Structure formats: C-alpha cells, structure tokens
Amino acid sequence: MTADPGNPAKTADGIFDSQPVGLRERKKLKAMNHIQRVAIALFDEHGYGNVTIERIAAEAEVSPSSVYRYFGTKEQIVLWDVYDPIAIKAFDDQLAARDPVTALRAVIHDMIDMMTRNDEEELAQRRMHYAMTEPAVRAGMDRQAAETEVTIRELLAKHTGRDPNDLELRATTAAIVAAFIAAVAYWHDTGYRDSLRDVIDGALVVVNRGLRLD
Structure with missing residues (x-):
C-alpha cells in the first residue's frame, strides 16, 4: 500500500505563501512539509523503526541527499515545525x-x-x-x-x-x-x-x- 501524505498543497498555500521569505525559501518549506507528511504516513503504516531515509525519499519523489540536507536526521523529520x-x-x-x-x-x-x-x-x-x-x-x-x-x-x-x-x-x-x-x-x-x-x-x-x- 502506498502511504497517503494527505494534501500538502492545501496547507502549504495557507502557511508558506504568506511568510515574508523569498520564492526559493517558500519552495523549500513546501518541499519539507511534503516530505514530513510522506514520512509520517510511512511511519504510521510500517512503524518508525522500519522506515529508512531512502524509503521516505523514494515515496516523496526526492533524492535521499535532499532529505538529509533539509532535515539532517530521521527524528528531525518528525520534530521540524514550520x-x-x-x-x-x-x-x-x-x-x-x-x-x-x-x-x-x-x-x-x-x-x-x-x-x-x-x-x-x-x-x-x-x-x-x-x-x-x-x-x-x-x-x-x-x-x-x-x-x-x-x-x-x-x-x-x-x-x-x-x-x-x-x-x-x-x-x-x-x-x-x-x-x-x-x-x-x-x-x-x-x-x-x-x-x-x-x-x-x-x-x-x-x-x-x-x-x-x-
């Protein structure tokens, strides 16, 4: 079963577009929100310990290096708060x-x-x-x-x-x-x-x- 991260675009428009940051930073925040939602859905389905950064990246359709660059660690994916x-x-x-x-x-x-x-x-x-x-x-x-x-x-x-x-x-x-x-x-x-x-x-x-x- 494919993890369902919900609809990040729905929340992204409300949170990120109103922030006083540049377009590049808003895109980064939206990407981080999407990755976080995908990761939480995977944790819910398979268990936190059974999900790797690589699995999260594949499901979110980004590179593992992007996940590491944005969050650093798997636990920080959970803790990051826009x-x-x-x-x-x-x-x-x-x-x-x-x-x-x-x-x-x-x-x-x-x-x-x-x-x-x-x-x-x-x-x-x-x-x-x-x-x-x-x-x-x-x-x-x-x-x-x-x-x-x-x-x-x-x-x-x-x-x-x-x-x-x-x-x-x-x-x-x-x-x-x-x-x-x-x-x-x-x-x-x-x-x-x-x-x-x-x-x-x-x-x-x-x-x-x-x-x-x-």
Missing part, C-alpha cells in the same frame, strides 16, 4: 509590551489558530505520538527544548537589559519551557482529549502564579 521561526519572531515582538508568560500565551494562541485554519492539528498529534514513544525522537525533542530555552533567554535578556546568564532569567525560561513540554506530554498522554490551547494555557497559568499549587 511554525517555530514564526513563533520566535512573534514572541520577540510581543515581549516589547508584555510579560513573558502573557507574550507566550498570545503567540501560542495565534499559532494554534493558524494550525487549525490549515488543518494541521491531526498532523501535530501524529508527530507528537512519535516524539513521546520513540526514544530517538524524544531525545531530539529534549535537545530542541534546550536550544529553545537558550533562544528565549536571549530574547528576554534583550528586552530586559539583563545578562543572558542572569539566574532569574535562567529560572524563568527553564520554567516556561518545562511547562510547555509538560503540557504537550499531557496532551498526548490523555489522548488529545482537551484542546491544545487549553492544555498549554493551564500549564502556563501555574508558572504565572509562581508555581503555587492551588
């Missing part, structure tokens, strides 16, 4: 007028709304399944979270005038990132029962009230 750079830029903009948690909640609401408009929520759930159940993907997610923590800390330092290594900045960013990871893990573990927006909001509320358990 919304990440959009969210970082939006978070930077929001920090000019809001505290970190309020800024992050506003950005996440916008990203989830965009994801919903582009029918991306099911894909996010399927990706989260592999992030939570495949050790290599989970390890990659942990590395990605550590990198995101550094990025957020640098943005907070820029907007507050503090040293990026300031202890309070470290504690704040660590709490925010840990809350986000806990939220998406809970979302997966509860079978995506609640909306992603509500789950992340709930976790960030705990951070915002000083980690007190009411």
Whole structure:
C-alpha cells in the first residue's frame, strides 16, 4: 500500500505563501512539509523503526541527499515545525509590551489558530505520538527544548537589559519551557482529549502564579 501524505498543497498555500521569505525559501518549506507528511504516513503504516531515509525519499519523489540536507536526521523529520521561526519572531515582538508568560500565551494562541485554519492539528498529534514513544525522537525533542530555552533567554535578556546568564532569567525560561513540554506530554498522554490551547494555557497559568499549587 502506498502511504497517503494527505494534501500538502492545501496547507502549504495557507502557511508558506504568506511568510515574508523569498520564492526559493517558500519552495523549500513546501518541499519539507511534503516530505514530513510522506514520512509520517510511512511511519504510521510500517512503524518508525522500519522506515529508512531512502524509503521516505523514494515515496516523496526526492533524492535521499535532499532529505538529509533539509532535515539532517530521521527524528528531525518528525520534530521540524514550520511554525517555530514564526513563533520566535512573534514572541520577540510581543515581549516589547508584555510579560513573558502573557507574550507566550498570545503567540501560542495565534499559532494554534493558524494550525487549525490549515488543518494541521491531526498532523501535530501524529508527530507528537512519535516524539513521546520513540526514544530517538524524544531525545531530539529534549535537545530542541534546550536550544529553545537558550533562544528565549536571549530574547528576554534583550528586552530586559539583563545578562543572558542572569539566574532569574535562567529560572524563568527553564520554567516556561518545562511547562510547555509538560503540557504537550499531557496532551498526548490523555489522548488529545482537551484542546491544545487549553492544555498549554493551564500549564502556563501555574508558572504565572509562581508555581503555587492551588
């Protein structure tokens, strides 16, 4: 049976064409989205461990070197998220007028709304399944979270005038990132029962009230 990646063109028009990047970059993002959808469909059908980069490339009708060039590793195919750079830029903009948690909640609401408009929520759930159940993907997610923590800390330092290594900045960013990871893990573990927006909001509320358990 041939894996069915869905209709990437449907989502690509909504996400990629509106981004302030050149035509070449938009084509690259569309290609990455297509490869990711093909890969997830293959993982669903055959199991993550049974699918090679070469199989993904053949099914996506691209060269293996293109897959490696775009993603680097198989786990990164799962973890790549087109919304990440959009969210970082939006978070930077929001920090000019809001505290970190309020800024992050506003950005996440916008990203989830965009994801919903582009029918991306099911894909996010399927990706989260592999992030939570495949050790290599989970390890990659942990590395990605550590990198995101550094990025957020640098943005907070820029907007507050503090040293990026300031202890309070470290504690704040660590709490925010840990809350986000806990939220998406809970979302997966509860079978995506609640909306992603509500789950992340709930976790960030705990951070915002000083980690007190009411």
